Amino acid sequence: xxxRLKKGLPPLQLDAVLTEARGLGYDHxxxxxxxxxxxxxxxxxxxEHRSRFEDLVGVAAVLDAGDARERHxxxxxxxxxxxxxxxxxxxxxxxxxxxxxxxxxxADRVIDIARxxxxxxxxxxxxGAYKPRTSPYSFQGLGREGLEILARVRAEVGIGVVTEVMxxxxxxxxxxxxxxxxxxxxxxxxxxxxxEVGKAGKPVLLKRGFGAxxxxxxxxxxxxxxxxNEDVVxxxxxxxxxxxxxxxxxxxxxxxxxxxxxxxxxxVVDPSHAAGRADLVRPLARAGVTAGADGLIVEVHPRPAxxxxxxxxxxxxxxxxxxxxxxxxxxxxxxRAFVTPGLERASA
Ligand code: PEP
Ligand code: MN
Numbered sequence: 104x105x106x107r108l109k110k111g112l113p114p115l116q117l118d119a120v121l122t123e124a125r126g127l128g129y130d131h132x133x134x135x136x137x138x139x140x141x142x143x144x145x146x147x148x149x150x151e152h153r154s155r156f157e158d159l160v161g162v163a164a165v166l167d168a169g170d171a172r173e174r175h176x177x178x179x180x181x182x183x184x185x186x187x188x189x190x191x192x193x194x195x196x197x198x199x200x201x202x203x204x205x206x207x208x209x210a211d212r213v214i215d216i217a218r219x220x221x222x223x224x225x226x227x228x229x230x231g232a233y234k235p236r237t238s239p240y241s242f243q244g245l246g247r248e249g250l251e252i253l254a255r256v257r258a259e260v261g262i263g264v265v266t267e268v269m270x271x272x273x274x275x276x277x278x279x280x281x282x283x284x285x286x287x288x289x290x291x292x293x294x295x296x297x298x299e300v301g302k303a304g305k306p307v308l309l310k311r312g313f314g315a316x317x318x319x320x321x322x323x324x325x326x327x328x329x330x331x332n333e334d335v336v337x338x339x340x341x342x343x344x345x346x347x348x349x350x351x352x353x354x355x356x357x358x359x360x361x362x363x364x365x366x367x368x369x370x371v372v373d374p375s376h377a378a379g380r381a382d383l384v385r386p387l388a389r390a391g392v393t394a395g396a397d398g399l400i401v402e403v404h405p406r407p408a409x410x411x412x413x414x415x416x417x418x419x420x421x422x423x424x425x426x427x428x429x430x431x432x433x434x435x436x437x438x439r440a441f442v443t444p445g446l447e448r449a450s451a
Contacts, residue, residue, distance in 0.1 A: 104129070104143040105167040106156055112138075116161035123159060127152050139163075150174070150325075174328035175321050175335075177367045184367045186334045188283035188306040189263015190445040191226035193336050193397040194369030198434055199442045201265060201371070201400040202423055203229035205413035206242065207249040210256075212405075217260040219420040220403055224427045224443050227263045227283065228256060229400055234412055235269055235289040242411040247276065254280040262444065265308055265400075271299040278303040288312050288340055288376070291323045301330030308400070310338040310373070317358050317365075324368060336369045337362055338400060339391070341377030351379020351416070354387050356394040363395040371398035375416045381407065384418050388426045392433045401426060 108120065120141070124131050128146035133139075146152075148171030156162050172178060183195040191199035202220040207213050207230045217228045232249025234242060245252070253264045263282035268274050269290055277284060283306045290296055291312035300307055307327055311320045320337065327335045339359050341352025354377035362370045372391025374384045388399050404410045404417035418426070431441040 104148050104152070104156070104165065104169045104171055105134075106141045106143065107163045107166050108139045108141055108161055109163045110137065110139055112161050116159075120156070120159055120161045123155060127155070140166075143169075148172075173321075173325050175324045175366045175368055177365060181367055184333065184369065186306050186336050186369050188265065188334075188336075189227050190442065191263065191283075191398070192440075192442045193371060194367075196438070197440045197442050198392070198396065198430065199226045199398045200224050200427055200430060201227040201229050201398060202403045204404050204410065205402050205417065206231045206234050206244050206411055207252050207266075208245070208411055210252045213252055213256050214259055216403060216405065216420075217256045217262050219405075220423060221260060221262045221444050223420060223424045224431075224441065225262070225423070226442055226444050227265050228253075228260070229265050229285075229402070231267045231285075232277075233267055233269045233273065235267065235287045236412070250276060250280050257282075268300060269296070271296050274299045274303050278305050281305060283308055283336075286310060286323075291315055292319065294326050297323060297326035298330060301327040301332040304332070306334035306336065307332065308336050308338055308371070310340050311342070311355075311358075313341065313343045313352055315342070317361060320358075321362075321366065324366075336371055336398070337366070338371050338373055339377075339396075340373035350377065350383065352377045354378070354390065356390050359391060359394040359396055369397040370395065371400055372396040373400045375400075375402040375413070375418075379416050381416055381418045381422070384416065385422065385426055385429065389429050389433065392430050399426065399430060 129143035130145040148169045150173045153168045153171045185195035186193045202225040234244035257264050265283040266281045267285040267287050268277040285308045288310045341354045344353030374387035402417045407414040407417040434441050
């Protein structure tokens with residue numbers, strides 16, 4: 104393990120680092136004259152050790168965790184993980200399109216949207232029965248009734264469903280209908296929820312909190328992985344920028360490119376919540392795929408003016424067709440596969 108210590112460390116703080124290292128069974132040696140680079144060896148590293156050092160005031164950074172690799176970290180030479188949910192495959196050279204309304208509002212409408220997005224190549228339907236709204240006075244979703252609608256859509260249209268779960272007590276009920284469980288940006292750091300969702304035995308779509316660093320995002324994924332669930336897909340949906348007059352959030356394409364190197368987990372991009380505007384969804388979707396995303400999750404609504412939430416960013420099915428063809432073309436350039444709905448379900 105390699106630590107970077109703060110410069111000019113007071114003896115007490117340096118002592119605390121060395122005592123911790125000895126206590127965990129490590130030998131140490133300084134690699135530079137300024138005594139800021141500290142190499143630890145001789146003990147089997149563990150992820151808990153990394154956190155113990157990160158928590159010490161004298162440690163500026165853990166530069167190399169060595170054997171103490173966290174579960175999300177990509178081991179040298181290790182392949183990417185392909186996560187499957189319904190007909191969708193994310194990662195290891197495959198990319199999938201997820202589309203649907205922000206919220207489940209009405210059974211006939213969701214069924215209609217599901218059929219149409221599937222016809223454009225979407226392998227999963229998105230749609231929230233539970234909506235995490237900033238205001239308690241905004242539409243909160245249909246709850247259990249919404250789940251029943253999703254179960255019906257799934258059966259009638261033959262498309263898998265990804266839907267959000269906000270409350271650990273609802274995980275079982277949501278997991279009964281969902282092919283993939285979504286953890287929303289507002290819940291990303293809720294460790295009890297992460298642990299409960301991880302244990303549900305379903306693939307998970309983890310959205311990045313709008314104020315979360317990439318490290319915090321990955322540690323949220325680590326909670327999921329710590330339950331033994333390896334089917335975790337990371338979703339970049341934009342972080343809070345300073346100029347909300349133009350876009351709702353700032354799509355962090357740098358984070359997408361970084362994550363593709365730092366972890367074996369698949370990464371998808373949500374251009375809808377990043378843009379907050381229907382007219383910017385298509386270019387941001389292209390940016391996401393170009394940065395390396397293994398999929399897109401897009402909000403679609405035939406009558407955005409009637410949507411109870413996020414109408415301004417909903418694109419039409421015709422526009423989704425353009426997003427899908429861009430996606431296919433960009434993936435082809437890199438010999439990556441655009442995964443389409445399974446043939447066995449095509450008659451549904
Ligand atoms: C959503 O997907 O509709 C949603 C609420 O997204 P986020 O959690 O990213 O805001
Ligand atoms: Mn939404």
